Structure formats: structure tokens, C-alpha cells
Amino acid sequence: MRKFYILSIILFIFTLPKYLIVHSQEGSKEPLAKLWNIDNEDIPKYLDFIAAANSTAKLNYKFEEITKLAKSFKLNTTSVGYIDARINDIVINTCNQTRFEENNVNFMNAIKIHNPMIFYYDCKDSTDDNFSTPNNMEFGKRNNIVKKILAGDGLYKIGTRNGTCTAGFVATTKENIICIATAGHCYLNDAEYYLRPWNSEPTTYLIGKMNFAYLDKIDFGLIPIVGDVKPEPSIRNTDSEKYRELLIDDDIAVSHYGVHLCVSGYYSHVKCGYVISLNGFASFQKHFQENLFIVNLAVINGDSGSPLFSYKQDLMRVSLSGILLGGANTDEVYGNIATVITISSILNTLRKDGREISVVTAN
Numbered sequence: 253m254r255k256f257y258i259l260s261i262i263l264f265i266f267t268l269p270k271y272l273i274v275h276s277q278e279g280s281k282e283p284l285a286k287l288w289n290i291d292n293e294d295i296p297k298y299l300d301f302i303a304a305a306n307s308t309a310k311l312n313y314k315f316e317e318i319t320k321l322a323k324s325f326k327l328n329t330t331s332v333g334y335i336d337a338r339i340n341d342i343v344i345n346t347c348n349q350t351r352f353e354e355n356n357v358n359f360m361n362a363i364k365i366h367n368p369m370i371f372y373y374d375c376k377d378s379t380d381d382n383f384s385t386p387n388n389m390e391f392g393k394r395n396n397i398v399k400k401i402l403a404g405d406g407l408y409k410i411g412t413r414n415g416t417c418t419a420g421f422v423a424t425t426k427e428n429i430i431c432i433a434t435a436g437h438c439y440l441n442d443a444e445y446y447l448r449p450w451n452s453e454p455t456t457y458l459i460g461k462m463n464f465a466y467l468d469k470i471d472f473g474l475i476p477i478v479g480d481v482k483p484e485p486s487i488r489n490t491d492s493e494k495y496r497e498l499l500i501d502d503d504i505a506v507s508h509y510g511v512h513l514c515v516s517g518y519y520s521h522v523k524c525g526y527v528i529s530l531n532g533f534a535s536f537q538k539h540f541q542e543n544l545f546i547v548n549l550a551v552i553n554g555d556s557g558s559p560l561f562s563y564k565q566d567l568m569r570v571s572l573s574g575i576l577l578g579g580a581n582t583d584e585v586y587g588n589i590a591t592v593i594t595i596s597s598i599l600n601t602l603r604k605d606g607r608e609i610s611v612v613t614a615n
């Protein structure tokens with residue numbers, strides 16, 4: 253078992269939001285327990301970690317080489333690569349089911365000289381599910397009431413394949429068309445997307461069709477709203493009694509390791525993890541995305557497109573960092589990861605292609 257890198261552990265503790273901290277033994281706390289906001293009995297566990305010896309410059313160089321190779325091999329298997337700040341090492345997660353796909357074998361052989369840690373994980377090939385539709389529903393019939401849609405609500409698509417993704421945020425195009433943004437791999441030619449609120453079956457509230465999707469550089473698509481929904485610049489958190497709708501205040505992304513990021517997904521609802529890498533790549537079906545954030549979070553098929561956000565101090569407002577691309581379950585030591593397409597790479601890629609959008613915020 254590899255050791256964790258102590259500096260990043262400290263960072264993680266520093267950045268624990270104040271409200272999560274239990275001041276159970278404040279008076280009798282050892283100085284280190286106070287510093288790290290842990291209980292006295294947990295101190296030895298934290299002191300056990302030993303710094304990994306890899307130099308940052310070398311790791312960055314090796315990771316760049318691996319990224320170039322991943323891009324050039326056009327992998328048809330799902331792979332994610334990043335430098336894990338917790339262990340100060342390069343990690344490659346590859347789908348176990350397609351590990352013997354030819355390009356993947358060649359890629360794995362080519363990167364061996366760089367000594368990354370390699371994990372094969374049990375994958376399902378897509379992050380949208382294949383929930384079967386109740387057959388008594390009248391899709392296509394317009395509703396006379398307008399229902400609000402929040403980031404985190406389900407998007408139920410009906411077409412040659414039916415399935416669920418999650419709404420990421422509200423965007424406006426330069427032509428002032430209001431859209432729901434989500435992951436590009438949720439695209440399905442000619443499919444219609446309907447609102448599917450949490451804990452609910454699909455509804456007949458039409459959102460619209462996705463008119464374009466990116467699968468390279470970014471994984472991103474837009475659904476111009478034509479139907480019965482009213483988009484809100486806030487994130488669903490209705491499992492909470494007090495902060496049921498989190499207002500999207502801005503799109504300022506987190507900029508260092510160890511800070512918290514939370515997801516609001518149709519299946520996962522709201523849960524939080526820590527940023528373990530700011531510069532990962534992912535590839536699937538010959539597509540390649542880079543500049544991804546990696547968060548230690550378990551996500552579920554159908555959460556694709558979900559907003560990733562960090563809380564502000566009042567717990568009512570949040571900053572939007574990106575949307576969910578997918579996830580991988582590595583192993584019991586390193587846990588689950590979620591891959592995040594950042595708002596800045598979305599906005600930059602679209603701007604370069606003359607398709608500027610802006611994120612709708614609550615102020």
C-alpha cells in the first residue's frame with residue numbers, strides 16, 4: 253500500500269468547512285488535533301503518512317507525455333488519467349471490460365516507461381442509464397402549467413434509446429436563447445428531453461431537443477428550452493430542510509487541491525468530496541477531453557451533466573465549477589473518483605468556435 257502525502261492531507265483538513273467540524277473535546281485537545289480539526293485519538297493515523305519521493309517537475313513531465321500518448325492513441329476504451337495530489341503519483345484508471353481493446357493494450361505498453369499506477373475498474377460503458385419508460389405516459393402532449401427546472405434535476409430523453417442524465421446549469425447563447433446545459437454524451441439524435449425531478453418517474457414536461465454536442469476537448473451539450481419548463485439559476489438540494497435551493501452566485505472555479513466540491517445529481521442527490529487533481533484527462537470511444545478536475549466522489553449512471561459546485565459561507569449560495577463527465581471506482585484504498593469538465597474550458601472552447609454562452613446566475 254502506498255503512503256499518502258502529508259502536505260495534501262493537511263490541506264484537506266485546513267479546507268474542511270467550519271460547519272462540519274465537531275468541537276467535541278475542544279478543551280482537552282492536543283495542539284495537533286486542534287490544528288487538523290480531528291480528535292486526539294486520530295493523531296497517530298495522520299502522523300503515519302510519509303511523503304512520496306516523486307519530484308513535481310518529473311511527475312508533471314511524465315504526465316504530459318502520458319497525456320500526449322492518450323490523445324494520439326484515440327482510445328476506444330474508457331480511461332482517466334491524473335496526478336493524484338493525495339499520493340503524489342500518476343494514476344490511470346481503465347475500464348476492465350475493454351482493457352484488451354487493441355489501442356488500449358498499445359497505450360498501456362507505451363506508458364509503462366513512465367511508471368503510472370494503473371487500476372482496472374468495473375465499468376458500465378455510459379453514465380446515462382436505461383430506465384424503462386412507464387407505458388401509460390403521453391409524451392408530446394403539452395402541459396398547461398409551467399414547472400420549474402433546477403440544476404440537478406433529471407433530464408429524461410426519449411428516442412431510439414431512453415435514459416436519464418442530469419441538468420447542469422442554465423445558459424444563454426449570444427442570440428439570447430435560454431438553454432439547459434448538460435454533458436455532451438447525453439446527446440441522442442432527435443431525442444426529446446423531459447423533466448424528471450428527483451425521486452420521480454419521468455414527467456411529460458418537455459424541455460426540448462439537444463441541438464449540438466461536443467465530445468472532444470469538452471463533453472458538453474445544450475438543450476434550448478422550447479417546452480413547459482421555467483429554468484432557475486439554482487441547484488436542487490431538497491434533501492436539506494434549510495437550504496433546499498442553492499443559488500448559483502458565480503462561476504468562479506476552485507483553484508487548488510483539497511478544496512471541497514459537491515455534486516447535485518438525479519441519482520446521487522447532493523454529496524461532496526475533495527479535489528484531488530486539477531488537470532486530468534479522460535477518453536472514451538475515441539474522444540478525448542482534458543483539463544478535467546478530479547474529485548473523490550462516487551457518482552452513479554444518470555448523474556452525467558450534474559453541476560459541481562462549492563459552498564459559500566452562508567451555505568445558501570454556491571460557486572459553479574463545472575459539470576460531471578463521469579466516474580470510476582478505482583479500489584478500496586484510493587476510492588471512487590468523479591471527472592469534471594470545468595466551466596472555464598466549456599466557455600473557452602465555445603468562444604473559440606464562435607458559440608459564446610453565458611452562465612445564468614442568481615444575482
Ligand SMILES: *[C@@H]1O[C@H](CO)[C@@H](O)[C@H](O)[C@H]1NC(C)=O
Pocket residue numbers: 328350537
Ligand atoms: C469500440 O468498442 C466498442 C465496444 O467495445 C465496439 O463495439 C466497437 O466496434 C469499437 N469501435 C472501434 C472503432 O474499434
Ligand SMILES: *[C@@H]1O[C@H](CO)[C@@H](O)[C@H](O)[C@H]1NC(C)=O
Pocket residue numbers: 348349372373374
Ligand atoms: C476484470 O475482469 C476479469 C474478467 O475478465 C475479472 O476476473 C476481474 O475480477 C475484473 N476486475 C475488476 C476490477 O473488475
Ligand SMILES: *[C@@H]1O[C@H](CO)[C@@H](O)[C@H](O)[C@H]1NC(C)=O
Pocket residue numbers: 376381382383553
Ligand atoms: C439496462 O436494462 C437492463 C434490463 O432492464 C438491465 O439488465 C441492465 O443492467 C441495464 N443497464 C444499465 C447500464 O443500467
Ligand SMILES: *[C@@H]1O[C@H](CO)[C@@H](O)[C@H](O)[C@H]1NC(C)=O
Pocket residue numbers: 385386387389391410411412413414
Ligand atoms: C422510449 O419511451 C417511449 C415513450 O414511452 C416508448 O414509446 C419507446 O418505446 C421507448 N423506447 C425504447 C427504446 O425503449
Ligand SMILES: CC(=O)N[C@H]1CO[C@H](CO)[C@@H](O)[C@@H]1O
Pocket residue numbers: 304305306311314340341342366367368369
Ligand atoms: C510516476 C512515478 O514515477 N511515480 C513514482 C513515485 O514514487 C514512487 C515511490 O518512490 C515510485 O514507486 C513511483 O514509480
